[in-house]
Amino acid sequence: MAFNSIKFYLLLGINLLMLGTLSLNAWIAYHDALHELDEIYDAELARSAKLISLLLSSNPIPQTNTEPLVIAVPHITEMGETLSAQQERLLDGHKYEGKIAFQAQQGDKLIMLSENALQFPTPQRQAGYHEITEHNTLWVTFSYFVPEQDLWIFTAQREDIREELGAHIAQAQVRPILFMMLPLSLLIYLVIRLVLRPLQLLQQQVADKTPEQLHEIQLALPLELQPIQSAINRLLQRIRRYLQQEKRFIADASHELRTPLSILQLHAQNLSSASDPAEVTEAVNAITEGSKRMSHLINQLLSIARLDHLQQPDCTAIPVSSLLHHSLSQLPMKLLDKVNWQLELDDSCQIYGDDTLLQSVMRNVLDNAAKYSPTDGTVKVQTSRNNQQQIMINIKNSGNTTAETSRLGNRFYRHQQHQQIEGAGLGLSIVKHIIELHSGSISFSANSQLGLDVLILLPQAPQND
Amino acid sequence: MRILLVEDDELLAQGMITRLKRMGYQPEHCTTGKQAMLAAKDNNFALIILDLGLPDGFALEIIAQLRQAAITIPILVLTAQSQLETKLAALNSGADDYLVKPIDVLELEARIRVLCRRQQQRTDDRLHLAGISLNLQNHQCQFQQRDVTLTRREFMLLKEFMLKPDRILSRQQLEELSYGWDGDNESNAIEVHIHNLRKKLSADVIKTVRGVGYMLVSQYGV
Structure with missing residues (x-):
């Protein structure tokens, strides 16, 4: 399993959390038990002290005894926790007896003590609970004073039995959960696998995609994965x-290149077997014309390819009138003379755009307007502010056909009646592309003079007041 | 042999016409499907060469219409469209062959000959009749084992006679075959060519049927 995975983190997280909870649980149980045990044992210590004091009061030890009375403690071998409580209840006592000790003093004299308290240091004569250390063992002691008899009773109990018991109780709580840990982890692993299964399915589906197989993914996915699925589908x-x-562009382009290529090949072959000068001239002219057509087409295709990769045009403020004048001056003389140009330009209009690209747009549109206009027709160019944000450029020509305006600007579309006029059908498609790059728009409509109205909207340059 | 060329690109058509003429065919050119339909119905063509991207619509329909009108002239589709679907559609609607531009003229010439050969139910491009042997592929002609050099028009006329032996071909038919629509009907060019053919072969090979036309006699010399 990879470490940087949701599955791994979920497993690790849940297991750690479980382990942490268990540990905390055990710790709390241990401390709770310890506290309760403390109270019980402390009470017992006090009760034992009082019992001994009562015993000594009712049955005093004779003053003549110089040596204190030593109460023996049965020596029972420690066998750990291997025996049951029933088995540990022996006839002569309990192994834990060695863990309880006491001393009794009357006046300054030690009058009675348990065998295991022989080595005890002199206890503090201060009523209440204390802790003393004897042979590295911690004892909890209780001092009880009976003033009537000037009697001090000290009872003591080894601390470790409290801890031992506390640990036992905590263990008893934690053990079953600890045993469950492994199967639980396994179950969690299985659940995670099951829950993450749709993710894996989705991953598989996406991995299986090839450029030829880009169908939408239709999986019944959980709610959380549905937005991912639809995002992938949109992509x-x-x-x-x-x-x-x-694909269409490549098909169209290769289709369009085939005809000029055929012209070149055919006439070249004709040339190689031409027998008279007229045939040679015909073939040479056709080859020249065909190669011109082909280079025009290739140039157009290249500019389309360049535009396809251009993301952001290099924008500056350009005065519309200079843009149009400049573009007009670049048209061939033949076209400039062909029609009457009527310019109505608003000198204050400024477009925000790429000068080079927009010039090629204007050149193209004006070129088309003149090319598809009858000789001595009129081409009218008007500019104005459309609104605060946009500049409107309107180019109208007179013509002799009703244009199929909806298909204008499609790559390689040419009107059937214009097949005789030179062109590849790429110009307007380039124009459309450049204008869209500028977030502008271009629209076409047939006008009453059988010509075409071209309406271009381009963003206005920000004004410096 | 007349061939109808349907091609809207002027430059390409011009080159094709030059080539076809040089190959010994009489091409007639039209640029739209409508013209092609009319021409094919009214004239006697040996072959139609058809471009698919015509200005007045897709030429597939023209093929189907021609076949519906029981016109069995072989159709060779010559187009820039190389997709399999278009090829299949064209062949299925009745085209006999499909060539994708750009074409090599040698291949085009060979395919035209193949289509005509099949149409005329021949197995090769050599015609043998009346002691004349004519090779349609390299235009070589022998008469009684003697090489004869023919001009282009003489070859075209002799080919027509040999394809239709013992049948009278009218002067108008022959003019159309060798000059096409643009031919000068007033001239006596046909007579001149026939005179020359008789001189190169034998005076009796081509018989004049007074007031009707001319006929090649297959049993000549037997």
Whole structure:
């Protein structure tokens, strides 16, 4: 299993949390038990002290005894916790007796003590609970004073039995849970696997995608994964559309290149077997014309490819009138003379855009307007502010056909009646692309003079007041 | 042999016409499907060469319409469209062959010959009749084991006679075959060519049927 995985982190997290909870539980249980035991044993110490004092009061030890009375403690071998409580209850006492000790003093004299208290240091004569250390063992002691008899009773109990018992109680609580830990972890692992299964399915589906196989993913996924699925599907759709576009473009481009290529090949072969000068001239002219057409087409295709990769145009403020004048001056003389140009330009309008790209747009549109206009027709160019944000450029020509306006700007579309006019059908598609890059728009509509109205909207340059 | 060329690109058509003429065919050119339909119905063509991207619509429908009108002229589709679907559609609607641009003229020439050969139910491109042997592939001609050099028009005329032996071909038919629609009907060019053919072969090979036309006699010399 990889370490940087949801499955791993979930497993680790849940197991650690479980372990932590168990530990805390054990710790609390231990301390609770210890506290309760303290109270019980402390009470017992006090009771024992009082019992001994009562015993000594009712049955005093004769003053003549110089040696204190030593109460023997049965020596029972420690066998750990291997015996049951029943087995530990022997006839002559309990192994824990050695862990309880006492001393009794009357006046300054030690009058009675248990065998295991022989080595005890002189206890503090101060009523209440104390702790003393004897042979590295901690004892809890209780001092009890009976003033009538000038009698001090000291009872003591080894601390470790409290701890031992406390640990036993805590263990008893924790042990079953501890035993459950492993199967529980395993179950958690299985649950996580089950829960993460849809994620794995989704991953598989995405991994199986190839450019040829970009169908949408339709899995019955849990709520959390549905947005991911639909995001992936949207991406797939975009990729699919893009691939289709590319494919169509390549098909169209190769289709369009085939005709000029055929012209070149055919006339070249004709040339090689030409027998008279007229045939040679015909073939040479056709080859020249064909290669011109081909280089025009290739240039257009290259600029489309360049535009496809251009993300952000290099924008500056450009005065519309200078843009249009500049573009007009670049048209071939033949076209400039062909029609009457009517310019109505608003000199204050400024466009925010890429000068080079927009010039090619204007050149193209003006070129088309003149090219598809009858000789001595009119091309009218108007500019104005559309609103605060946009500049409107309106180009109208007169013509002789009703344009299929909806297909204008599609790559390689050419009107059937214009097949005789030179062109590849790529110009307007480039124009459309550049204008869209500027977040502008271009629309076409047929006008009453059988010509075309081209309406271009481009963003206005921010004004410096 | 007349061939109908349907191609909307002027430059390409011009080159094709030059080439076809040089190959010994009489091409007629039209640029739209509508013109092609009319031409194919009214004239006697040996072959139609058809571009699919015509200005007045997709040429697949034209193929189907021609076949529906029981016109059995072989159709060779010559197009820039190389997709399998288009090829299948064209062949299924009745086209006999499919060539993708750019084409090599040698291949085009060979395929035209193949289509005509099949249409005329021949197995090769050599015609043998009346002691004349004519190779349609390299335009070589022998008469009684003697090489004869023919001009282009003479070759075209002789080919027509040999393809239709013992049948009268009218002067108008022959003019159309060798000059096409643009031919000068007033001239006596056909007579001149026939005169030359008779001189190169034998005076009796091509018989004049007064007031009707000319006929190649297959049993000549037997």
